[in-house]
Amino acid sequence: MNLTNEECQYLFDNLPAQLTAMLLKGLVHNLNGPLQVVSMQTELIDKIKSINQQQIDNLQANITRLEKQIQCMANHADTNNTQAQPIILNDLIEQELTFWNADLFFKHKVTKTINMFQKQVFTIAQEATARGIIGSCIALSIENLRHKTPCNFEITCSITDNPAAYSITFNQNGSPFTEEQKMDSAQQAFETVYPTSLLKKYLSVKTGKTGWTLCMDPQKLSIIIPA
Amino acid sequence: MRPYSVQQAYSMTDERPSISILIAEDEKATGDLLANSLARADRQIKIVYNGLEAITALQSQPHDLLITDLMMPGADGMEVMKKAKELHPEIMIIIMTGYASLDTAIEAIHRGAYDYIRKPFRLDELEVSVQNACERILLLKENQALLKRIEELDSLRQTERPAQLSQPIFLYPSDIPPSAYYAQPQTGNDSLTHLERLSNLYEKGLISLDEFNLMKQKLFAQI
Numbered sequence: 381m382n383l384t385n386e387e388c389q390y391l392f393d394n395l396p397a398q399l400t401a402m403l404l405k406g407l408v409h410n411l412n413g414p415l416q417v418v419s420m421q422t423e424l425i426d427k428i429k430s431i432n433q434q435q436i437d438n439l440q441a442n443i444t445r446l447e448k449q450i451q452c453m454a455n456h457a458d459t460n461n462t463q464a465q466p467i468i469l470n471d472l473i474e475q476e477l478t479f480w481n482a483d484l485f486f487k488h489k490v491t492k493t494i495n496m497f498q499k500q501v502f503t504i505a506q507e508a509t510a511r512g513i514i515g516s517c518i519a520l521s522i523e524n525l526r527h528k529t530p531c532n533f534e535i536t537c538s539i540t541d542n543p544a545a546y547s548i549t550f551n552q553n554g555s556p557f558t559e560e561q562k563m564d565s566a567q568q569a570f571e572t573v574y575p576t577s578l579l580k581k582y583l584s585v586k587t588g589k590t591g592w593t594l595c596m597d598p599q600k601l602s603i604i605i606p607a
Numbered sequence: 608m609r610p611y612s613v614q615q616a617y618s619m620t621d622e623r624p625s626i627s628i629l630i631a632e633d634e635k636a637t638g639d640l641l642a643n644s645l646a647r648a649d650r651q652i653k654i655v656y657n658g659l660e661a662i663t664a665l666q667s668q669p670h671d672l673l674i675t676d677l678m679m680p681g682a683d684g685m686e687v688m689k690k691a692k693e694l695h696p697e698i699m700i701i702i703m704t705g706y707a708s709l710d711t712a713i714e715a716i717h718r719g720a721y722d723y724i725r726k727p728f729r730l731d732e733l734e735v736s737v738q739n740a741c742e743r744i745l746l747l748k749e750n751q752a753l754l755k756r757i758e759e760l761d762s763l764r765q766t767e768r769p770a771q772l773s774q775p776i777f778l779y780p781s782d783i784p785p786s787a788y789y790a791q792p793q794t795g796n797d798s799l800t801h802l803e804r805l806s807n808l809y810e811k812g813l814i815s816l817d818e819f820n821l822m823k824q825k826l827f828a829q830i
Contacts, residue, residue, distance in 0.1 A: 405706060405708075406706070408705065408706075409678060409704075409705040409706040410705075411705075412705030412726040412727055413634045413637065413705060413726075414634075415726075415727045416634070416637050416705065416726045416727045416728070417634065417636045417637050417640060419727045419728075419729065420637070420640045420641070420644065420730050421640060423644075423729060423730045423731075424640065424643070424644060424730070438636055441636075442636065484678050484706065487680075488633075488678060488679060488680040488681075488683070489680070
């Protein structure tokens, strides 16, 4: 099947939405966890007709988890907002990690080390694009880790002075980022979950449009954001 | 001698046989609430928070019932279930999952799961499943004890003098008062009730046809 340029462009622009759809099952799974706790806790309270502070805390903690999950999903659904706006980078990274935990391989099998910015820093960007870039870096890392044991993933955020910039690096110990998949599209559809070559193109184009810089090393992806 | 239902048999003593339950759930709050809500005097409950811990717990001691989440770090529920069946073929397994699909449900049942519960579930729903599993476990334990005693009785008959047959014969686990087991000369009515009970065990699939026939023969031999 040959796609027109317009169709290709549409698919490319909507890559984050397509990935979101692929994660739907995991998103439901992650909503079910806290919902189950809330359901069981209320059932127990109803049985004994009393409530203590520990139970209230448990309910509140799990309602907060549900709110976070729903907020992450809402953020990904909001693709119409094309206005550039201030984005707190630590919050963006945390939300994307929460969101990508819907990939249950990433959630359960990958050991994560996260070193956030030591202080709150923000940048001005289109939120959906910024989210798409960070999310694509995580997705590429997951895909390269998929057949590796043990799986280690690390995000390191730092501030550089000269030039003044914020750097976010994504390290993983799986297949090199720089290695091209030697598979035809049919084989790739069966052996990978996310389209790695498309993700690389997406990252390259979108970082360029946003004024960010993408560096790709064998085990490391770096995003440099002008301060 | 009257036959006893499982509950009747075990209610004859204060010390009911304990059912060992292992809960594997990576959501700590869920695991703790499950343990809290399923706690009963006759249940020993252990909670682990990932698949590898579950396998270690299964290796360290046998459990009667495993309640496991499907998606967990370390080893997933299917791996835990496979290991559990290898180590303890008679273990009953209830799978819980928030990642439900018909395929996983079918696979779990094919691999020997007793029940499959989709999250979010109501505690009452799980309790019914656990209660049914516990009932079945007690029946199996009783059945095993019966078979063992029949074998012992058989060897006793072959090796001991006829006078010794008037000694107490324990057909049930040792926690039931011995007075309940004194072998009395069987009457037609007793044998009929025993036979009904054996048929019941056979119908529930708890004993095979061969075992049923063997026990039936032994029953008739005692008349």
